[in-house]
Amino acid sequence: MSGTITVAVLGCGYWGPNIIRNFHQLPGAHLLSVCDLRQDRLDYVKEHFPNVETTLEVESLLARTDIDAFVVTTPADNHFSLTKRVLEADKHVLVEKPLALTSDECRELIELAESKGKTLMVGHTFLYNAAVRKLKQFVDNNELGDIYYVYSSRLNLGRIRSDINAMWNFAPHDVSIILYLVGQEPVSVSAKGQSYIQPGIEDVVFMHLDFDDGMKAMIHISWLDPNKVRRMTVVGSKKMVVYDDVSRDAKIVVYDKGIDKININESFGEFEGFGEFQLRLRAGDMFIPEIDFVEPLKVECSHFIDCIVNGKKPLTDGEEGLRGVKVLEAAQQSLKHDGAAVKIS
Numbered sequence: 001m002s003g004t005i006t007v008a009v010l011g012c013g014y015w016g017p018n019i020i021r022n023f024h025q026l027p028g029a030h031l032l033s034v035c036d037l038r039q040d041r042l043d044y045v046k047e048h049f050p051n052v053e054t055t056l057e058v059e060s061l062l063a064r065t066d067i068d069a070f071v072v073t074t075p076a077d078n079h080f081s082l083t084k085r086v087l088e089a090d091k092h093v094l095v096e097k098p099l100a101l102t103s104d105e106c107r108e109l110i111e112l113a114e115s116k117g118k119t120l121m122v123g124h125t126f127l128y129n130a131a132v133r134k135l136k137q138f139v140d141n142n143e144l145g146d147i148y149y150v151y152s153s154r155l156n157l158g159r160i161r162s163d164i165n166a167m168w169n170f171a172p173h174d175v176s177i178i179l180y181l182v183g184q185e186p187v188s189v190s191a192k193g194q195s196y197i198q199p200g201i202e203d204v205v206f207m208h209l210d211f212d213d214g215m216k217a218m219i220h221i222s223w224l225d226p227n228k229v230r231r232m233t234v235v236g237s238k239k240m241v242v243y244d245d246v247s248r249d250a251k252i253v254v255y256d257k258g259i260d261k262i263n264i265n266e267s268f269g270e271f272e273g274f275g276e277f278q279l280r281l282r283a284g285d286m287f288i289p290e291i292d293f294v295e296p297l298k299v300e301c302s303h304f305i306d307c308i309v310n311g312k313k314p315l316t317d318g319e320e321g322l323r324g325v326k327v328l329e330a331a332q333q334s335l336k337h338d339g340a341a342v343k344i345s
């Protein structure tokens with residue numbers, strides 16, 4: 001496929017305007033139309049993007065032959081049905097996170113995209129974030145050593161939803177970052193949470209991910225917290241890193257800190273017993289790497305167009321979406337069973 005990719009956006013609520021702005025400015029893309037079920041949201045589009053068409057009619061938009069690709073920016077509970085309709089209409093699709101609400105739905109979308117020969121990409125925006133990519137470089141270059149554990153907090157007060165709980169709303173980001181960094185899926189997940197504001201919709205969730213090699217991850221999610229926090233700590237055998245997405249000029253801080261095992265008698269060779277080594281605390285330098293920051297959503301939208309034009313596999317393809325949903329699905333089951341560990345197949 002060559003030339004300009006004509007794009008339509010479904011959904012213009014809180015996040016849609018960011019998607020619309022990016023596709024409106026993106027070389028190689030032509031944003032033709034925005035669809036929402038609310039007229040006031042279409043009025044917003046008309047006011048800010050006067051040359052973009054607007055419509056309340058999803059089906060008539062899907063039937064148009066002059067549109068190559070759709071972006072689904074609607075609430076999570078209709079991601080599956082809308083993405084399926086888009087693929088059935090022979091269009092490429094970028095769908096916001098989460099890809100769907102069950103792993104079976106994700107698999108159906110992956111198979112459909114394959115059979116139609118269309119690009120299916122999920123909006124795991126943080127994998128297009130320069131700070132996360134820098135962190136990934138540190139992990140891949142073995143600068144942190146073996147990853148012992150990771151923990152993450154994504155907290156703020158508000159943007160409370162009633163269609164999904166705080167975990168489904170925020171944790172797709174943490175799960176995608178952690179799985180990307182460590183390059184493996186957890187074998188089991190457990191989660192405990194509580195609904196304070198609306199019955200049955202958890203406002204706060206603590207998730208635990210267990211990996212085959214003993215690595216652990218913990219994710220704390222809340223929309224009922226006094227502070228906006230977006231922080232992840234990665235503890236490795238050689239170094240430790242704190243990634244603070246809210247920080248302006250120190251998004252990544254690398255700590256040359258750890259505990260070294262010192263052989264107290266070279267002739268013992270291996271460290272087989274406690275008496276043969278000492279633990280030495282290493283509290284070395286801190287380092288703030290330079291990050292060439294570009295708006296992650298811009299990188300994501302541009303990657304979507306590149307994948308369509310050049311037939312590339314997206315970094316955040318359907319399989320990536322499925323990996324995230326498997327974790328959240330297991331965590332949701334665990335929530336129902338008061339934190340019992342749920343295995344992931």
Ligand SMILES: NC(=O)c1ccc[n+]([C@@H]2O[C@H](COP(=O)([O-])OP(=O)(O)OC[C@H]3O[C@@H](n4cnc5c(N)ncnc54)[C@H](O)[C@@H]3O)[C@@H](O)[C@H]2O)c1
Pocket residue numbers: 010011012013014015016035036037038041058073074075076078082096097098123124125169
């Ligand atoms: N990648 C990110 O960092 C990020 C950030 C925020 C939200 N999101 C995702 O974006 C999506 C939208 O979130 P939001 O906060 O904007 O939600 P929202 O509820 O504010 O907006 C959703 C919009 O979709 C419209 N809509 C609903 N059904 C529709 C349909 N069938 N056809 C067309 N329009 C329809 C609604 O009228 C509404 O205007 C969610 O999936 C969310 O997870 C992603």
